[in-house]
Amino acid sequence: xxxxxxxxxxxxxxxxxxxxxxxxxxxxxxxxxxxxxxxxxxxxxxxxxxxxxxxxxxxxxxxxxxxxxxxxxxxxxxxxxxxxxxxxxxxxxxxxxxxxxxxxxxxxxxxxxxxxxxxxxxxxxxxxxxxxxxxxxxxxxxxxxxxxxxxxxxxxxxxxxxxxxxxxxxxxxxxxxxxxxxxxxxxxxxxxxxxxxxxxxxxxxxxxxxxxxxxxxxxxxxxxxxxxxxxxxxxxxxxxxxxxxxxxxxxxxxxxxxxxxxxxxxxxxxxxxxxxxxxxxxxxxxxxxxxxxxxxxxxxxxxxxxxxxx
Amino acid sequence: xxxxxxxxxxxxxxxxxxxxxxxxxxxxxxxxxxxxxxxxxxxxxxxxxxxxxxxxxxxxxxxxxxxxxxxxxxxxxxxxxxxxxxxxxxxxxxxxxxxxxxxxxxxxxxxxxxxxxxxxxxxxxxxxxxxxxxxxxxxxxxxxxxxxxxxxxxxxxxxxxxxxxxxxxxxxxxxxxxxxxxxxxxxxxxxxxxxxxxxxxxxxxxxxxxxxxxxxxxxxxxxxxxxxxxxxxxxxxxxxxxxxxxxxxxxxxxxxxxxxxxxxxxxxxxxxxxxxxxxxxxxxxxxxxxxxxxxxxxxxxxxxxxxxxx
Numbered sequence: 001x002x003x004x005x006x007x008x009x010x011x012x013x014x015x016x017x018x019x020x021x022x023x024x025x026x027x028x029x030x031x032x033x034x035x036x037x038x039x040x041x042x043x044x045x046x047x048x049x050x051x052x053x054x055x056x057x058x059x060x061x062x063x064x065x066x067x068x069x070x071x072x073x074x075x076x077x078x079x080x081x082x083x084x085x086x087x088x089x090x091x092x093x094x095x096x097x098x099x100x101x102x103x104x105x106x107x108x109x110x111x112x113x114x115x116x117x118x119x120x121x122x123x124x125x126x127x128x129x130x131x132x133x134x135x136x137x138x139x140x141x142x143x144x145x146x147x148x149x150x151x152x153x154x155x156x157x158x159x160x161x162x163x164x165x166x167x168x169x170x171x172x173x174x175x176x177x178x179x180x181x182x183x184x185x186x187x188x189x190x191x192x193x194x195x196x197x198x199x200x201x202x203x204x205x206x207x208x209x210x211x212x213x214x215x216x217x218x219x220x221x222x223x224x225x226x227x228x229x230x231x232x233x234x235x236x237x238x239x240x241x242x243x244x245x246x247x248x249x250x251x252x253x254x255x256x257x258x259x260x261x262x263x264x265x266x267x268x269x270x271x272x273x274x275x276x277x278x279x280x281x282x283x284x285x286x287x288x289x290x291x292x293x294x295x296x297x298x299x300x301x302x303x304x305x306x307x308x309x310x
Numbered sequence: 311x312x313x314x315x316x317x318x319x320x321x322x323x324x325x326x327x328x329x330x331x332x333x334x335x336x337x338x339x340x341x342x343x344x345x346x347x348x349x350x351x352x353x354x355x356x357x358x359x360x361x362x363x364x365x366x367x368x369x370x371x372x373x374x375x376x377x378x379x380x381x382x383x384x385x386x387x388x389x390x391x392x393x394x395x396x397x398x399x400x401x402x403x404x405x406x407x408x409x410x411x412x413x414x415x416x417x418x419x420x421x422x423x424x425x426x427x428x429x430x431x432x433x434x435x436x437x438x439x440x441x442x443x444x445x446x447x448x449x450x451x452x453x454x455x456x457x458x459x460x461x462x463x464x465x466x467x468x469x470x471x472x473x474x475x476x477x478x479x480x481x482x483x484x485x486x487x488x489x490x491x492x493x494x495x496x497x498x499x500x501x502x503x504x505x506x507x508x509x510x511x512x513x514x515x516x517x518x519x520x521x522x523x524x525x526x527x528x529x530x531x532x533x534x535x536x537x538x539x540x541x542x543x544x545x546x547x548x549x550x551x552x553x554x555x556x557x558x559x560x561x562x563x564x565x566x567x568x569x570x571x572x573x574x575x576x577x578x579x580x581x582x583x584x585x586x587x588x589x590x591x592x593x594x595x596x597x598x599x600x601x602x603x604x605x606x607x608x609x610x611x612x613x614x615x616x617x618x619x620x
Contacts, residue, residue: 032612039610053365151461254605261604264611265597265618266584272615273583274576287575294571295564300349301574302342305582308575 006037012075012137014109021111024128027121027275035128041135045077048240049159051145051152051184056165057191060227061236062144068233069140070107077133080112081126081155082146109133123151124267127158157184158260161243163236165189166205168197185220186243189236193224218246277308316347322385322447324419331421334438337431337585345438351445355387358550359469361455361462361494366475367501370537371546372454378543379450380417387443388420391436391465392456419443433461434577437468467494468570471553473546475499476515478507495530496553499546503534528556587618 008016020038023031048065050058059080066076113126126143133141143159145152156162164185190201202222209219221239225232247253278287287308293299318326330348333341358375360368369390376386423436436453443451453469455462466472474495500511512532519529531549535542557563588597597618603609 032616036610036612039612040607043607053363055363055365257605258601261611262597262601265600265604265614268611268615269587269618270580270584272619273587274580276619277579277583287572290575291568291572294575295567297350297353300346301571301578302346302349304575305578306342308579309582309586 006034009136010041017132017136020132021129025125038131038135042131045134045138045141046244047130047141047160049143049156049162051156052165056167057227058144058165061191062142064227064230064233068237074139075107077138077141078110079126079129080144082112082114121271123155126155161186161240163187163189165191167192168195168201187239188220188222190224191227194226316344319446320351327442327446330442331439335435348441348445352441355444355448355451356554357440357451357469359453359466359472361466362475366477367537368454368475371501372452374537374540374543376418378547384449385417387448387451389436389439390422390454392422392424431581433465436465471496471550473497473499475501477502478505478511497549498530498532500534501537504536
C-alpha cells in the first residue's frame with residue numbers, strides 16, 4: 001500500500017508538500033481531512049512573518065535570513081504572499097527568479113501564493129500552507145507579504161514573530177503608516193541602513209514606540225540591516241529568537257495564540273458559508289442574473305442578498 | 311414630521327451623510343433599508359479611485375484634484391480608506407490635518423475609513439459610503455486607498471475610473487508590483503515627475519503596457535504630475551474624463567459594471583452569512599471556547615468550523 005499524502009508530508013517530502021498546498025489553495029474537497037491530520041502535527045517550527053512597504057527590500061532580507069538559517073543546518077520554508085497581481089493570478093517574475101537559485105538547495109522550500117477565484121481565501125490558504133510546512137518538519141518558516149493592506153497585516157499577525165521592515169527617508173505618508181504597521185511588529189528592521197537618514201529614522205521610530213502603549217509586551221527591538229551586503233542578518237536572527245523566548249514567558253502569549261485561532265476559525269467559516277450558499281448551478285446562474293440587474297440599477301445589492309439568503 | 315435620513319441625504323445634508331456612513335460602517339440594523347433607498351439614487355457622480363504604493367504622494371494628488379474640481383464649481387466627496395492601522399482603528403494623523411484645512415469648504419466632504427471589528431467589511435462599507443455621497447449629489451467622488459493589498463485593489467476596481475500613482479526610481483519589487491497594479495489602472499500617473507529617472511520610468515511603463523494584453527480596453531494614458539506644485543492636475547482631470555467617455559462607449563463597459571455588482575453582492579453576502587451564524591450569546595461563547603481549544607492544539611480549526619455550521 002502506498003503512503004498517504006499526509007504520511008509523505010510528515011516524512012518531509014517536498015512534492016507532497018507542494019501538492020498539499022495546491023489542494024488548500026484550490027479548496028478541494030479532501031483538503032479539510034488533510035488539514036485535520038496536518039494540524040495535529042504543527043507547533044514545532046518557528047514562524048517568522050516579514051512585512052513592510054514595497055521597496056523596503058523584503059525579498060533580499062528573506063533570502064539572506066533563509067541562507068543564515070541554512071548555514072546552521074536548519075530546513076527553511078518560504079511562503080511569499082503576493083496579492084498585487086489580481087488578474088494574472090500567478091507567481092511574480094521576481095519570485096520565479098528566486099526559485100531558480102534558492103530551490104537548488106533541497107533544504108529550502110519556496111512557494112509564491114497569489115489570489116485566485118472570487119471566494120477570496122488567500123489569507124486562509126497561506127496560513128494553511130505554513131501549517132503544512134510545519135508538519136513537514138521545516139525548522140523555520142518565513143512568510144513574506146508583498147502588499148501592505150488589511151489581509152497582509154492579518155497574515156503577518158499569525159506568525160510567531162512579526163518583523164516589520166522600514167527604510168530610511170521614505171515619504172510622509174509612510175511615516176503615518178508606520179504608526180499602524182508598527183503596532184504589529186515584534187521586531188523592527190531598518191533595512192538599507194547604509195543610506196542617509198538612518199539615524200533620523202531610528203529616532204522617529206523610538207519616539208513613535210514611546211508614544212504607543214504596548215503594555216506587557218515591551219518595546220520591540222530595532223535592528224539595522226543592509227540585506228544585499230548581508231549585514232545585520234545575524235543580529236536579526238538573534239532578535240527574532242529572543243522575541244520568541246520573551247513571548248513564551250509573557251502572560252499575553254496565550255491571548256495572542258487564541259486571537260490567531262479565532263481569526264483562523266472565522267476565515268474558514270466565512271469561506272465555507274459562502275461556498276455552501278453559492279453551491280449548485282442554479283445559484284450560480286441566479287447570482288449572474290442578479291449581478292446584471294444590480295449593474296443596470298433594476299435592483300439593489302441588499303435585496304439581492306436577502307433573496308440569496310432565503 | 312421631520313425629514314427621514316434618506317431625504318436629508320438626497321438634499322445634500324453633510325451631517326446626514328456622515329451619520330449614514332457611520333451606520334454602514336457599524337452595520338446597524340437599519341443600514342440595509344437605508345441603502346436600498348440610497349441605491350436607487352446613485353449613478354450620477356463620477357467615481358475616481360486612486361491607488362498606488364506608499365510614498366507616491368497620493369494624498370497631495372487627491373487634494374489638488376479635489377481643488378481643481380472645486381474651481382469648476384463641483385461638489386467633491388473624498389473617502390480615504392486606511393486599513394494600515396489595525397489596532398487604533400481610527401483616522402490617521404495626516405487625514406485629521408487634511409480635514410481641518412479642506413473641510414472649511416462646504417463643497418468638500420472628507421471621510422477616513424479604517425478597519426473595525428472582526429467581521430471585516432471595510433471594502434463593503436467604503437463602497438456604500440461612495441453610494442451615499444453619490445445619492446447626496448456630489449459631482450465627483452474620490453476614493454483613495456492608503457494600503458496596497460488585495461482589499462485595496464478590490465476597492466479601487468469599483469471606481470468608474472481607476473488611477474494608479476507611481477513615482478520615478480522606486481525599487482525593484484515595486485517594478486514587479488507594477489505589472490499587477492497596472493492591470494487595474496485606467497489612467498497611470500507618474501507623480502513627483504520633477505525627479506531624476508522620470509523618463510526611464512515612463513519608458514518602463516510603456517514597455518510593460520505593450521506586454522500586457524488589455525484587448526478592447528486600449529492602453530491607459532500616462533500623465534506626469536508634480537502634485538505639491540499643482541503641475542499636471544488639469545491634464546489628469548482631462549485624462550480621467552476621457553477615460554470615462556471611452557468606457558461608456560466600449561463594449562466591455564457592461565461586463566465591468568456587472569463584475570463590480572457581483573463583487574458587491576458577494577461581499578455583502580459573506581458578511582451577512584457570518585453575522586447570522588455568529589448571532590447570539592451562546593455562539594459567541596462557543597467561538598471563544600473553540601478558539602482556546604485550537605490555540606492549545608486540542609482541536610483543529612476545520613472540525614471547529616464543522617461544528618459551528620451545524
